[in-house]
Amino acid sequence: xxxxxxxxxxxxxxxxxxxxxxxxxxxxxxxxxxxxxxxxxxxxxxxxxxxxxxxxxxxxxxxxxxxxxxxxxxxxxxxxxxxxxxxxxxxxxxxxxxxxxxxxxxxxxxxxxxxxxxxxxxxxxxxxxxxxxxxxxxxxxxxxxxxxxxxxxxxxxxxxxxxxxxxxxxxxxxxxxxxxxxxxxxxxxxxxxxxxxxxxxxxxxxxxxxxxxxxxxxxxxxxxxxxxxxxxxxxxxxxxxxxxxxxxxxxxxxxxxxxxxxxxxxxxxxxxxxxxxxxxxxxxxxxxxxxxxxxxxxxxxxxxxxxxxxxxxxxxxxxxxxxxxxxxxxxxxxxxxxxxxxxxxxxxxxxxxxxxxxxxxxxx
Amino acid sequence: xxxxxxxxxxxxxxxxxxxxxxxxxxxxxxxxxxxxxxxxxxxxxxxxxxxxxxxxxxxxxxxxxxxxxxxxxxxxxxxxxxxxxxxxxxxxxxxxxxxxxxxxxxxxxxxxxxxxxxxxxxxxxxxxxxxxxxxxxxxxxxxxxxxxxxxxxxxxxxxxxxxxxxxxxxxxxxxxxxxxxxxxxxxxxxxxxxxxxxxxxxxxxxxxxxxxxxxxxxxxxxxxxxxxxxxxxxxxxxxxxxxxxxxxxxxxxxxxxxxxxxxxxxxxxxxxxxxxxxxxxxxxxxxxxxxxxxxxxxxxxxxxxxxxxxxxxxxxxxxxxxxxxxxxxxxxxxxxxxxxxxxxxxxxxxxxxxxxxxxxxxxxxxxxxxxxxxxxxxxxxxxxxxxxxxxxxxxxxxxxxxxxxxxxxxxxxxxxxxxxxxxxxxxxxxxxxxxxxxxxxxxxxxxxxxxxxxxxxxxxxxxxxxxxxxxxxxxxxxxxxxxxxxxxxxxxxxxxxxxxxxxxxxxxxxxx
Numbered sequence: 086x087x088x089x090x091x092x093x094x095x096x097x098x099x100x101x102x103x104x105x106x107x108x109x110x111x112x113x114x115x116x117x118x119x120x121x122x123x124x125x126x127x128x129x130x131x132x133x134x135x136x137x138x139x140x141x142x143x144x145x146x147x148x149x150x151x152x153x154x155x156x157x158x159x160x161x162x163x164x165x166x167x168x169x170x171x172x173x174x175x176x177x178x179x180x181x182x183x184x185x186x187x188x189x190x191x192x193x194x195x196x197x198x199x200x201x202x203x204x205x206x207x208x209x210x211x212x213x214x215x216x217x218x219x220x221x222x223x224x225x226x227x228x229x230x231x232x233x234x235x236x237x238x239x240x241x242x243x244x245x246x247x248x249x250x251x252x253x254x255x256x257x258x259x260x261x262x263x264x265x266x267x268x269x270x271x272x273x274x275x276x277x278x279x280x281x282x283x284x285x286x287x288x289x290x291x292x293x294x295x296x297x298x299x300x301x302x303x304x305x306x307x308x309x310x311x312x313x314x315x316x317x318x319x320x321x322x323x324x325x326x327x328x329x330x331x332x333x334x335x336x337x338x339x340x341x342x343x344x345x346x347x348x349x350x351x352x353x354x355x356x357x358x359x360x361x362x363x364x365x366x367x368x369x370x371x372x373x374x375x376x377x378x379x380x381x382x383x384x385x386x387x388x389x390x391x392x393x394x395x396x397x398x399x400x401x402x403x404x405x406x407x408x409x410x411x412x413x414x415x416x417x418x419x420x421x422x423x424x425x426x427x428x429x430x431x432x433x434x435x436x437x438x439x440x441x442x443x444x445x446x447x448x449x
Numbered sequence: 450x451x452x453x454x455x456x457x458x459x460x461x462x463x464x465x466x467x468x469x470x471x472x473x474x475x476x477x478x479x480x481x482x483x484x485x486x487x488x489x490x491x492x493x494x495x496x497x498x499x500x501x502x503x504x505x506x507x508x509x510x511x512x513x514x515x516x517x518x519x520x521x522x523x524x525x526x527x528x529x530x531x532x533x534x535x536x537x538x539x540x541x542x543x544x545x546x547x548x549x550x551x552x553x554x555x556x557x558x559x560x561x562x563x564x565x566x567x568x569x570x571x572x573x574x575x576x577x578x579x580x581x582x583x584x585x586x587x588x589x590x591x592x593x594x595x596x597x598x599x600x601x602x603x604x605x606x607x608x609x610x611x612x613x614x615x616x617x618x619x620x621x622x623x624x625x626x627x628x629x630x631x632x633x634x635x636x637x638x639x640x641x642x643x644x645x646x647x648x649x650x651x652x653x654x655x656x657x658x659x660x661x662x663x664x665x666x667x668x669x670x671x672x673x674x675x676x677x678x679x680x681x682x683x684x685x686x687x688x689x690x691x692x693x694x695x696x697x698x699x700x701x702x703x704x705x706x707x708x709x710x711x712x713x714x715x716x717x718x719x720x721x722x723x724x725x726x727x728x729x730x731x732x733x734x735x736x737x738x739x740x741x742x743x744x745x746x747x748x749x750x751x752x753x754x755x756x757x758x759x760x761x762x763x764x765x766x767x768x769x770x771x772x773x774x775x776x777x778x779x780x781x782x783x784x785x786x787x788x789x790x791x792x793x794x795x796x797x798x799x800x801x802x803x804x805x806x807x808x809x810x811x812x813x814x815x816x817x818x819x820x821x822x823x824x825x826x827x828x829x830x831x832x833x834x835x836x837x838x839x840x841x842x843x844x845x846x847x848x849x850x851x852x853x854x855x856x857x858x859x860x861x862x863x864x865x866x867x868x869x870x871x872x873x874x875x876x877x878x879x880x881x882x883x884x885x886x887x888x889x890x891x892x893x894x895x896x897x898x899x900x901x902x903x904x905x906x907x908x909x910x911x912x913x914x915x916x917x918x919x920x921x922x923x924x925x926x927x928x929x930x931x932x933x934x935x936x937x938x939x940x941x942x943x944x945x946x947x948x949x950x951x952x953x954x955x956x957x958x959x960x961x
Contacts, residue, residue: 213800213911213912213913214800217913217915241930241931241932244929244931245931245932245933248925248931248933249911251923252908252911252912252923253916255694255696255921255922255923256912256916256918256921257693257694257916258916280902280924280925280926
């Protein structure tokens with residue numbers, strides 16, 4: 086979300102507000118520039134913006150294990166996390182294959198009690214080991230841990246995975262256990278079948294907001310299960326819809342950077358693109374991704390939004406969007422509508438191949 | 450306020466008479482409760498014990514004027530060693546008179562006062578102020594004399610038991626019972642003697658020649674024809690739970706009657722013999738010792754069906770699952786502290802000693818390892834160790850997808866009461882619903898038909914030694930069957946008539 090003029094200035098100009106500001110949700114509070122909400126019944130308050138586990142591909146080691154950062158990349162990563170923590174982010178996700186367990190543990194050591202750490206794994210035989218290694222690295226406990234599955238098939242394998250998590254929680258190794266899934270149906274089943282479910286991670290952004298119209302949100306609210314939003318920027322693809330985005334921001338699908346002059350990029354659907362460009366001009370002090378972030382921030386049912394941030398500017402912009410997070414202006418709504426329309430016309434091709442499930446499963 | 454005008458000797462006699470003894474006189478629950486209250490509130494309970502209120506078994510208002518009647522059950526207060534939890538009800542001022550006039554509706558017979566009961570009557574010493582001191586003293590002296598005779602008979606009976614003279618001991622305890630017809634102690638002694646005179650339990654063989662001194666039950670029995678070996682868990686009390694975990698506190702005392710618990714977790718062969726099926730995940734060619742490994746992948750509901758089968762083979766039935774209080778009591782085997790981590794792996798199959806198919810120790814030998822050499826840059830950045838660990842874990846996953854498994858039962862050391870694998874190997878279903886503590890077997894949590902999660906205890910081969918703990922409460926839906934959940938049988942010994950005659954009946958402590 087690199088945008089000239091975007092950032093803190095976003096809060097300065099008066100805006101036309103569509104509706105009255107919704108009241109803050111129960112337990113929500115602001116400290117400094119960050120807003121915090123309770124995560125279901127866990128007793129934990131989480132920052133509305135959480136730091137995702139994905140690392141920058143441009144800095145990954147060549148010839149080695151694919152997800153480990155080189156020294157420069159690691160230094161950049163450490164700076165990004167330090168900046169996020171300074172801005173009040175208190176939840177950091179750390180997925181094993183990103184190779185960030187040890188570096189993050191070193192970084193958090195002096196302030197472990199001020200930061201919530203989330204982990205994930207998927208093999209029941211080794212979840213126990215995985216948790217124990219994390220627990221040793223992170224001061225004797227891990228705050229959030231989830232089963233990570235793209236589809237989640239409800240068989241005894243999954244129930245066994247869940248049983249291992251429950252046992253680890255009972256033993257005091259994990260504070261909250263959850264499930265991340267790409268499909269709504271299995272999430273509903275998870276709510277009904279998984280004892281002690283503390284939170285769900287669901288894909289949610291202004292384009293993929295199908296959850297608004299289903300049974301998932303009421304069912305989660307009824308059970309006081311916390312909801313963590315993911316894919317707030319559709320795996321970075323929403324970034325590529327804004328002409329003011331810097332060319333080196335490395336979105337997942339560079340071919341669909343509408344205004345990118347890089348070879349291989351293409352402008353499609355000229356009328357829809359022109360419409361979006363016109364409406365984006367009405368947001369001179371913020372980027373489309375910032376409006377997209379405000380959209381998810383404004384959803385009271387989401388306790389937090391886990392966003393991959395591979396550049397310090399991303400951290401700044403996502404935090405800056407929080408200066409006015411609880412309502413969207415008419416101009417923002419119009420811009421988001423035109424972006425939503427453009428992506429609908431474009432079909433699933435605007436997303437990278439491995440994220441097209443978002444279009445198939447979650448488009449509203 | 451009325452005062453007891455007793456001679457010092459009578460006071461000594463009264464003070465020597467513990468409230469549990471009063472309880473034995475009548476066998477009444479309110480007196481037993483008073484005994485509990487008397488642990489701290491000695492004078493209040495004694496004063497109440499000498500009043501007419503203590504003799505009442507019913508009242509006009511429906512509420513008895515005793516500890517529970519006036520103060521409520523006060524569970525939190527009873528178990529609160531810090532004395533911060535107040536009783537459920539504490540009447541003050543006029544509210545005290547409100548309690549009195551529930552029965553004394555016309556107020557004081559002497560003054561007709563409806564408000565100021567305490568101007569004459571002490572709040573607990575409700576002795577009629579018109580009684581003369583001699584009457585009160587005589588009442589105390591009679592009780593003291595009766596107690597002396599009773600205790601003499603008990604002591605004589607116990608001396609004879611020590612000498613193995615069962616019949617004379619029976620006579621002495623019978624005399625004690627005659628002194629106090631509701632004496633639980635005399636009754637228990639007579640039951641013990643009856644058992645010693647006829648030690649056999651129908652459907653079982655006695656193993657060895659050891660008997661429990663308290664109950665007279667054989668220490669170990671084996672079910673005829675099944676090989677199911679059961680160890681007696683003696684009567685006693687347990688400080689159940691721990692303050693370390695939210696669902697296992699408060700720590701509270703639970704009294705338990707003697708019961709039998711299987712020496713080993715039920716094996717696959719035993720389950721198959723009873724149900725003609727073996728649902729276990731760990732069987733087949735890969736596990737040649739499967740018959741002696743614990744049955745697993747069974748649900749709580751499967752266990753109920755199995756219990757119905759096995760109880761048909763024993764006269765009067767009696768097999769059941771242990772309650773979670775019984776399980777923890779047996780697992781601790783008299784120890785009060787937490788699990789000794791240093792010794793745990795000599796007692797329990799846990800993750801650290803249950804890896805049956807080890808992954809290639811050398812990461813380079815693991816499949817695919819050669820494709821991911823440690824890059825020079827990573828080594829320079831001090832990340833070589835992390836690479837190695839990631840490679841080791843990945844190699845382990847590739848080499849051994851199902852590498853952890855339970856072991857044959859009884860292969861490690863038993864606990865102090867002779868029970869094997871109480872921790873580790875497989876988790877064991879208990880009869881109890883997973884309900885908040887304090888544990889009370891009579892509050893519905895032992896109801897077999899009630900919906901809800903059922904308790905599992907004892908960790909499994911996938912749990913780590915550092916977190917293994919007797920107090921850890923796990924639970925699952927009664928229909929769920931996972932490959933680390935198994936079962937250990939409990940058995941309620943048949944109750945006997947105190948005199949050793951008459952028909953046997955099942956112990957009343959058996960869960961519903």
